[in-house]
Amino acid sequence: MLTISEIPLPDTVDDAWRDYQRIGHAHNHELVGGPQWDVSDEASLAAAHADSEHEVHRYLAYLDGVAVGYANTRVNLVDSPDKANVYICVLPNFRGRGIGRAIAERLLKEASGYAVYQAWAMCPIPGPDDEALTPPTGAGAVPADHPAVRLALAYGFRFEQVERVSRYDFAAPLVDPAEALAEATTVAGDDYEIVAWEGPAGDEMLADLCRLRELMYTDTPAGGMTVPESKWSVERMRASDEERLLSNRMFRTVVRHMPTGTVVGLNELMLDRSNPEAFVDQWDTVVLPEHRGKRLGMAVKAANLVALKEAVPTATSIITWNAEENRHMLAVNEALGFYSILAEAAFERRGIPPLSR
Numbered sequence: 001m002l003t004i005s006e007i008p009l010p011d012t013v014d015d016a017w018r019d020y021q022r023i024g025h026a027h028n029h030e031l032v033g034g035p036q037w038d039v040s041d042e043a044s045l046a047a048a049h050a051d052s053e054h055e056v057h058r059y060l061a062y063l064d065g066v067a068v069g070y071a072n073t074r075v076n077l078v079d080s081p082d083k084a085n086v087y088i089c090v091l092p093n094f095r096g097r098g099i100g101r102a103i104a105e106r107l108l109k110e111a112s113g114y115a116v117y118q119a120w121a122m123c124p125i126p127g128p129d130d131e132a133l134t135p136p137t138g139a140g141a142v143p144a145d146h147p148a149v150r151l152a153l154a155y156g157f158r159f160e161q162v163e164r165v166s167r168y169d170f171a172a173p174l175v176d177p178a179e180a181l182a183e184a185t186t187v188a189g190d191d192y193e194i195v196a197w198e199g200p201a202g203d204e205m206l207a208d209l210c211r212l213r214e215l216m217y218t219d220t221p222a223g224g225m226t227v228p229e230s231k232w233s234v235e236r237m238r239a240s241d242e243e244r245l246l247s248n249r250m251f252r253t254v255v256r257h258m259p260t261g262t263v264v265g266l267n268e269l270m271l272d273r274s275n276p277e278a279f280v281d282q283w284d285t286v287v288l289p290e291h292r293g294k295r296l297g298m299a300v301k302a303a304n305l306v307a308l309k310e311a312v313p314t315a316t317s318i319i320t321w322n323a324e325e326n327r328h329m330l331a332v333n334e335a336l337g338f339y340s341i342l343a344e345a346a347f348e349r350r351g352i353p354p355l356s357r
């Protein structure tokens with residue numbers, strides 16, 4: 001018998017939380033072949049409790065008493081309270097039994113009333129013999145028969161965009177990042193200074209970092225996806241740093257425009273503290289429009305690679321996401337040695353999605 005239960009956020013790790021994390025870990029292992037995206041049950045729970053900006057509803061699907069799937073809805077109460085992000089996962093051995101659709105029916109019934117629903121599906125890169133779906137952007141593709149892709153389309157979601165998931169291996173860089181940094185800073189010239197550090201940002205940089213964070217929301221290619229503006233204050237940025245640092249090491253490199261003292265470029269790398277095998281996750285990389293064309297994106301990326309490897313000699317790989325139509329940033333990544341490992345499909349539906357029959 002299949003039952004679907006909403007699970008509350010527990011005060012301490014309990015059996016339901018362990019099942020929820022176990023299913024997520026199994027899915028991650030399926031994607032990357034190992035535990036590099038795992039986070040300890042305790043660290044994930046601490047992060048969930050620290051998140052004050054999102055309303056999250058979590059669900060577990062039990063088949064004859066065994067947890068075989070999970071789902072969540074996530075709403076950003078600060079930036080987009082009228083938009084719900086939907087995520088559903090079923091363990092591989094239990095797919096094809098209608099469990100995903102049963103979860104979707106329950107989840108979308110309870111998450112009714114939002115103006116926009118969005119969903120993402122991480123997929124293998126389509127092979128030469130696979131039927132591939134291409135989004136309206138014309139950039140990238142995903143396998144048409146992937147279960148998550150079929151589920152999203154069945155519920156009336158529109159396929160809008162593909163994000164490339166890329167990996168960088170410190171053991172096999174395409175170029176020496178120190179050499180790439182030297183070349184990029186030579187092109188940039190003496191008006192720019194690179195600053196790298198680990199930990200929270202100093203107060204003197206917070207206002208500039210707020211502007212760069214806001215730009216990430218409005219300037220990154222989004223295909224047909226609805227992307228609200230995001231307003232960042234110094235207080236919000238400081239709180240965000242504190243929340244991230246609960247379970248992660250954070251490495252930032254910025255480029256400062258010396259004549260004005262303004263921070264005009266940024267790269268962020270995050271490393272989970274609970275998993276010694278963890279991938280490094282690359283977060284924001286952005287340069288103010290008026291300072292582009294001077295290789296500052298390459299400079300901050302290469303400088304942060306150098307800084308992180310010096311601080312964490314055991315770090316093995318970095319993972320990053322980029323829109324497939326964002327050729328400029330992909331070119332920077334490719335020049336450093338990032339290579340594609342997965343494709344992520346982005347879907348959107350306005351209003352409550354009805355099941356297609």
